[in-house]
Amino acid sequence: MKIIGLCLTAILLLVACEPNEPSEKPPNIVLFLVDDMGWQDTSVPFAAERTPFNDRYHTPNMERLAAEGMKFTQAYAMHVCSPSRVSLMTGMNPARHRVTNWTLQKDVLQPMEQNHDSLEFPLWNVNGMSPFRGDSLAVHALPLAQALHDIGYYTVHSGKAHLGAMGTPGADPVNLGFDINIAGHAAGAPESYLGTENFGNGKTGKEVWAVPGLEKYHGKDVFLTEAITKEALSALDSVVTTPRPFFLYMSHYAVHTPIMADDRFVEQYYERGLDSTEAKYASLVEGMDKSLGDIMDYLEKNEMVDNTIILFMSDNGGLSAHGRGGELNSHNKPLASGKGSMYEGGIREPMLVKWPGQTKPGSSSSYPVIIEDFYPTILNMAGIDSIHAIQTVDGKSFIAALTGEKERADNRPLFWHYPNEWGIDGPGIGAASAVRKGDWKFIYFHASRRMELYNLAEDIGETTNLIEERREKAEELAGVLSDYLQKVNAQMPIDKNTGERVEYPIEILGNEQK
Template sequence: MKTSLQNFAFILLFGALLLGCKEQVKEQETSQPNIVLFLVDDMGWQDTSVPFWNKRTPFNDLYRTPNMERLAAEGMKFTQAYATPVCSPTRISLITGMNAARHRVTNWTLHKNAIQPMENNHQTLGFPKWNTNGINPQNNRDSLAVYATPFPQILKDAGYFTVHTGKAHFGAIGTPGENPLNLGFDVNIAGHAAGAPESYYGMQNFGNGKKGKEIWAVPGLEKYHGKDIFLTEALTQEALQKLDSKPDQKPFFLYMAHYAVHTPIMGDPRFVQGYLDKGLDSTEAKYASMVEGMDKSLGDIMDYLEEKQLTENTIILFMSDNGGLSAVARGGEPHTHNKPLASGKGSIYEGGIREPMLVKWPGKTTPGSVTNTPVIIEDFFPTILEMAGVENPEVVQMVDGQSFTSLLQGDDISADNRPFFWHYPNEWGPEGPGIDAFSAIRLGDWKLIYFHKNQQMELYNIKEDIGETQNKVGEHPEKVEELANILMEHLNAVDAQMPFDKATGEQIPWPNATQP
């Protein structure tokens, strides 16, 4: 009898220990934070009611983005966040942590092995064969793709359920990088090679069935075809449904990469009338409605997290992939839609590269906090992995980005000694201020731009002259020399490509080889 009681007690004790171990494992599994990366396409620094400057502007009073306001109130606002001037370079830097000069996907991708037609047709410059095929996660010797380990794959290997939603634009048609499922995502919703939708309207099947436009038709949303729904809303609904189906105990990474607010500018019927009532012309009213529709998506995701009691264990990062479109397709005067910033998408001036950025990291970021420390798109790679608790990940590429987690936790970090680099040995197409082939550096308050076509330099003090109206090249030759040398050293170190002069066949000189 005593032996039976002892055995029974042992069984109870063993069961309790086993249950405790399971609970401990469960706690460890759920301690990893969920992560939402909300990336908007072509959204300008001021396409929001949240001011990212030291004062409000008329643009901040024009747009309605209450959920961005909500996120800013709950997290940290970055006033000097940078990307590249066009989409694919930013997206490749984002998922590889590499600077664009290093990964060489320096222009937007679409067709395999082909540089863009406007590059072939440039009057004075010949352009290098950049990595037109985008990212290649497989070591299959594609000479026109960057071989790299994307961070979604690292998260997936660390136990995350990874969901891609919306615009991909990581690789050319017919390459591995075309499909987000090859980049570490468990689920791909509507992502493919093209960087814009043929239509935002479900009633138009998002462009499917339109002869000659097959490349641009948004894939995988057939259940919404013929329905009165805007693309932004359809993508949001699909993303949240996929989160509902995720495996138990797995943290999730949701990459919410909207096609909005990229062209074609098509009004979101839910919001457009309010902007027409404000007196905006038809194009600008449609554009503003697309911004508000994007903001509603952000709010829907935040509401979902609250309803599922996931708010306290979910990080939200908000960013745009390049400056706001201003050179073409907009209403009003070109190159003015990002004032006081100069120019817009495609330009090396601040209007082309400075982005709205917000981050909420529960328990880490102080609600309503602001940082003026500059960060750049490749910094997201090490930051997100650090947030996820991934230490020393194995990657095949050299990572240029630096984690900004310390900023999020309130550390005051000086950026005076950290240079930021941009390199675009390419042709975008539209004309406008700062829209050209260039290399550039920002160090502290100073920004130096080297334009390849005329081999001229421009120097600006961004702190004093945010609109880049006063070229200081003649006044500060020592600063020009200092920055040009640092820029040249970086371009040499990453084996950057340069255009060549069609008339002479000679490569455009490096920055320090040219007198301003």
């Protein structure tokens, strides 16, 4: 049952702009989010040149969307899932909303954060989002879906939620402004992708991960990606012939682990000689792409193409530090590392946008975008001029980039902050903060106090640390990052050896100069 109290007068303070004509219907909006999809997990090239990975994967519907819309080559999310998803739904950077790691258990730190050898981690907002002010260890904000719902949108959530811990209001998307929730709950991965395995339901000890609400597909040869797509489109049937616009948040569990074969597509990858795990992974990617194509076909069939915006994004970089076939930490090349890392492989994402009448077909933009930017952008797309939500919105609308008015950002800094432990070892993985400004990226690792500086225009693979050669630039970005962390009162770990807060990077550099 939807929680009472998320009404317009209680939370929503939005000023809607006047439509061009009184009878004009606001655009439908499809936000297509993939889980753990790397920058290279597609036949659409996002690098300057095609790579072998672009030839490995078969994503014809991503190619179709790219041909009809705009490709963003420098799009970013956070490096693990819940921080990205909460930023998407609030417009806040994780340093501010404090859901800095992935959520699941209520009121407690993750097990891997409880016994770190050198750091004591802060008690971050482990409960995720909340529709109520004052909920313990949760961020209270006006959710994107609620804002759209309150101006008349029919809001559908299909797939992975992972916005609130078990037993909290934020675990159910219906409490966050969605009219319909299909298969979303607290967990961030499915126990099984297979309908023949009831998507994990009935497995003793695995109840947390079992995908809820898809009983009609239990025992059937239906892959999870297909099931949630069918249910999403079925939910839209009730509004396609009405004046009411819809917001579909198509949030796939794919391509997250467990890496399981989608039998509709996997055989071709076996035949090409791919490692068994990688063949299964490629089938997950192609199944996700099939979902995108089904949605695009549905819009064409119902003559909704001209008034529907499609945004495609991933919530973090591609998995590479474990659980994959072949050499670890190599699946996102030329980007370094992968999911969980502050390097580009952990945060740079495939992003596509089609906005009929606004985006130029087949165009590409190097405008840097970060996940919290989707919040103000989508609300602007829906006809909202000014956003006066209860939270401070860090994101900036990228509509000017979509319409071709801006090719480059105005040198604004982009921030990442992770005073946490993911639990997996790998390059760039661990408690850290980072900033990108222009072509320069500065990373600060909390445990070692190591600092790294890269020029991404010249070194996209982050192979050459310029911290000593470009000391002035390092100090500039250390100051920008430190100022921001202090401004938003970001949490920092405690050094167990000293009992003191881990220093801001500018404090380290300042002491070195003395």
